[in-house]
Structures are given as structure tokens and as C-alpha cells.
Amino acid sequence: MTVFNEMIKDEAIKKQVLIEFGFGNVQVKQVEKWLKDTYPSKYAELKKKVKNGNVVGFNPKSVEVTTREERDAILDKVEQVNQEREIVRVYKDELEDFVEKYELLQIENDGYFNLIEGFLITRNLRDEFMKYLYEEKERVDASFESWIGDIDQHILNFEYNE
Numbered sequence: 455m456t457v458f459n460e461m462i463k464d465e466a467i468k469k470q471v472l473i474e475f476g477f478g479n480v481q482v483k484q485v486e487k488w489l490k491d492t493y494p495s496k497y498a499e500l501k502k503k504v505k506n507g508n509v510v511g512f513n514p515k516s517v518e519v520t521t522r523e524e525r526d527a528i529l530d531k532v533e534q535v536n537q538e539r540e541i542v543r544v545y546k547d548e549l550e551d552f553v554e555k556y557e558l559l560q561i562e563n564d565g566y567f568n569l570i571e572g573f574l575i576t577r578n579l580r581d582e583f584m585k586y587l588y589e590e591k592e593r594v595d596a597s598f599e600s601w602i603g604d605i606d607q608h609i610l611n612f613e614y615n616e
Contacts, residue, residue: 456482456486457486458485459504460500460503461489464496471485471488474488475488571612584609584612584613587608587609587612588609591606
């Protein structure tokens with residue numbers, strides 16, 4: 455809450471502001487400065503009221519307006535939300551564990567790939583291995599069965615590292 459809001463609540467000051475500044479968009483800071491210069495005691499009183507006043511008054515009676523059923527429904531909803539948060543936390547933990555295991559598997563697969571590639575290169579078997587992969591691809595394309603995984607990916611990996 456600002457001094458301007460409190461000032462506009464006072465009908466006499468509101469009338470003076472309308473006379474001084476007219477209707478339409480007014481600059482809040484300009485109006486507050488005018489009030490401070492014109493009515494310094496009123497400005498100080500409003501400023502003190504804004505500074506020390508409660509923005510929202512608390513009425514304990516308003517809390518009692520909810521019925522027991524409404525209160526129980528709210529508590530049930532809170533409990534349901536808390537359970538859903540717990541489930542999300544569990545899924546998040548499992549997902550993080552899965553990602554960690556996946557990253558370790560990727561590192562292990564890269565190691566196997568480098569080991570096989572090193573073996574093929576040092577023994578000049580790369581060309582024969584690529585020939586084998588292409589033959590296997592033709593066989594798999596014809597029969598739709600493979601025991602070595604995605605052959606196209608294997609071919610791509612070994613061709614890329616030539």
C-alpha cells in the first residue's frame with residue numbers, strides 16, 4: 455500500500471488532487487510530492503499510517519467459515535499432493551540411477567569398440583571385417599534376424615573411424 459492509495463481514500467484530498475491534476479493518468483510520484491509540499495502534516499500522517507498499518511487485517515472468525523467437510527477435503531488434497539510429490543521424487547531418483555548406469559554402459563561400449571577396432575587395425579583385418587558386416591547386413595535384411603544388434607550402426611561406426 456502506498457501513500458497515494460491512502461490519499462485517494464480521503465475525499466477532501468481526492469477532490470483537491472482532481473482540481474490540481476484533472477482526470478486521467480496522473481503521476482503517482484508527482485501527486486505525492488504535491489501533497490508533501492502542500493499538506494506536509496497530512497502527508498506525514500498518511501506515510502506513518504502506511505508504514506505501520508497492516509495491509510490485510512486478520513479476522514479469526516473468517517477462518518471458522520469453512521465447514522468440517524471443506525477442511526477435510528483440503529487436508530485430503532494436501533495429503534494427495536504430498537503423496538504425488540513423493541512418487542515424483544522416487545521416479546526422479548530411479549531416473550538419475552538409470553542415467554548413471556546408461557553413461558557407464560556407454561563408456562564400456564566405447565571401450566569395447568576401441569578394443570575391437572585396435573585389434574582389426576593392427577592385424578590388417580579391417581577390410582575383411584567391413585566385408586563381413588556388409589554380408590551380415592544383406593543376410594539380416596533378407597531374414598529380419600540379427601544377433602549382433604543394429605548392423606547399420608556398426609557399419610557407420612567403423613566407416614566413420616577409417
